[in-house]
Amino acid sequence: MRQRSMTARASDIHVELLVDNSFRNIVEEGYDGGVRLGESLEKDMIAVRIGPDWRLVAVASPAYLAAHGRPDHPQDLIRHRCINMRQETSGGLYAWEFEKDGQGLKVRVDGQLTFNNPYAMIDAAVSGFGVAYVPKDIVETHTASGALAVVLDDWSPGFDGYFLYYPSRRQNLPAFQIVIDALRHR
Missing domain, CATH: 3.40.190.290 (D-Maltodextrin-Binding Protein; domain 2)
Known part of the structure; x- marks a missing residue:
């Protein structure tokens, strides 16, 4: 039995965005990540800058x-x-x-x-x-x-500009890592 590759391609990714101004608990609501201004980030989250100040x-x-x-x-x-x-x-x-x-x-x-x-x-x-x-x-x-x-x-x-944030205690799926890399502010 051969193992299938667990890699993801950008063309295989489907993104669902919910846009509102409320503060959601992404862990409780089952989201992979969220976007907030730097000043609003929770301390136990990993944050990746995705926009300028x-x-x-x-x-x-x-x-x-x-x-x-x-x-x-x-x-x-x-x-x-x-x-x-x-x-x-x-x-x-x-x-x-x-x-x-x-x-x-x-x-x-x-x-x-x-x-x-x-x-x-x-x-x-x-x-x-x-x-x-x-x-x-x-x-x-x-x-x-x-x-x-x-x-x-x-x-x-x-x-502080916008950051993509996600839980530090969870292993990210390869598809989500592609999204992180694509949004990372360079």
Whole structure:
């Protein structure tokens, strides 16, 4: 009796992705791995960087800024109409996190609009509904075109990028190792 090879080819792999903003227990739910920001990783997991560091930036349309003024300090946002982000994991509103000269500051903002999706927040900001706090990389085309202006840029801290994480106590299947190698940020 010959043994069959237990190697996997990339063309043999089927990937199922579940995209949401909640924190799942990948072990209890039977997932091979998950993706989280570096600051949210659990200590007993193996983490492989799959993306660069990134930043959140506050943006508003030029028309909104002309009508309401430009904030000079994160606390100024309390007097502005801000577009909030609802956190699916806690159900609460995201407190905007700023940092300058090593000093961190969280600001709870108020406004008429709340979303659970940054793309909807960007659309609302482009339409002049207020200031949004969104990932810089997904708003760059709007800032480059002039549809949005970045405010408080020197207060926008960097965050550890995305990591693929998986349990350290489990032997990975060859197919999952191919996925890890393919996603590894070089």
